[in-house]
Amino acid sequence: TGDVSDQPSILRMHDIMDDLEEFTEIPDNFCDLPHEQYPLTITYRKFLMMLDGTCRTSFFDAFYGEMKSNFERGHSRSRAVQTSIELNEVTYENFATFYWSNKDLTKKFDASTVFTEIVSHIKGAYPASGPYTGKLGRQDYVMLSDKRFSSLNKEKRNKIYDIFLQYESMKCTAREFDLSDFVTSLHSSLASEGYNGDMVDFVYIDEVQDLTMTQIALLKYVCRNMKEGFVFAGDTAQTIARGIDFRFEDIRSLFYTAFLAETEAFNQGLKHGVHLSDMFQLSQNIR
Known part of the structure; x- marks a missing residue:
């Protein structure tokens, strides 16, 4: 719906x-x-x-x-x-109201599920290898059915990818953009131009559960303190942002693929000098 x-x-x-x-x-x-x-x-x-x-x-x-x-x-x-x-x-509200129109494609899905797949996985996943292109290819997206728990089988993922392609075409024709397009543009510019701003020593992110992996990966440009420069805090039970499918385990994987693997320190063999801390779960909500 x-x-x-x-x-x-x-x-x-x-x-x-x-x-x-x-x-x-x-x-x-x-x-x-x-x-x-x-x-x-x-x-x-x-x-x-x-x-x-x-x-x-x-x-x-x-x-x-x-x-x-x-x-x-x-x-x-x-x-x-x-x-x-x-x-x-294009926000979720725009997507559900104006883009959710082709009933032949969308009749077996709801707008929220498809928007989440587009934002968090097709356009929001950061590749474990290879260059960042701003989206997963069809085959890589369909193969997610084999890699993580999901109620979406390969047939459903193929249909969702068709909806995604239609959405991108409609968005381009309307000269509109979504937040993922903005994030992709920043990754592209920073990768080609380099980052020429101030470097920071420490980054603390609260409510991290409301961010995609590609959004989190942008932090690597402003902070190179891989040993102790990043703290991520959040509560998956309080995810309020539409389009987010978040797991803390994904941040650990992202740190190896997007942060450590792409830093000069990593390439110089200092990988073993960086230790990812354990995840700490609060047993009591203190407010």
Whole structure:
């Protein structure tokens, strides 16, 4: 079914408007931040915007035509980006309402299940080997039926991949984008240009259960302290973001494939000097 619930969609990008209001004193980039800005406490959405502002080519340059009139009317770039996000972002609600239309393809599925498969697995999984391309190929996605517990067999996954391809085609025609497109663009820019912003020594992520693996992997560019620089905290029972299928075990795998394997220290044979700590589970919810 295509029912739209009251639950928030995955990291709704137009919530960036609230972030920009809240973080007006923090620049939209990581270049030469004043020392007094640290420790830097920001939302993940603000982190994405700061990464985008650090790259030579912004993801939103593709929408410059739509934004140009806003510049000419004297609005700031931030305001123009906000407008672009409001007009062009595909959230779960948009997906369920406007993209969930081909009944021949979708009659055996519900919108929430398919959106989760697209966001968390087809576009949100980080490859264990090979270059990051922004999506799993059909064969790799279908083979997930053999690798993890799932109620989706190979036939169902093939049909979901057909829906995904149709969704991507419709989105391209409408000149719209989703958060995964933004994340993929950042990975591509940072891999080709390199990261030229400030490096940080420690990163603490709360509510990590609301992020995909490709979103978490972006942290490797801003922190190279692999021995003790990362702490991930979250509660899988409190996942509220639409489109997220999260397991803490996936972060451990990601740390080896996306963090350690791609760092200079790893390539110099220092792998054994890095120890992943055990996962600690709180026995009592303290509030």
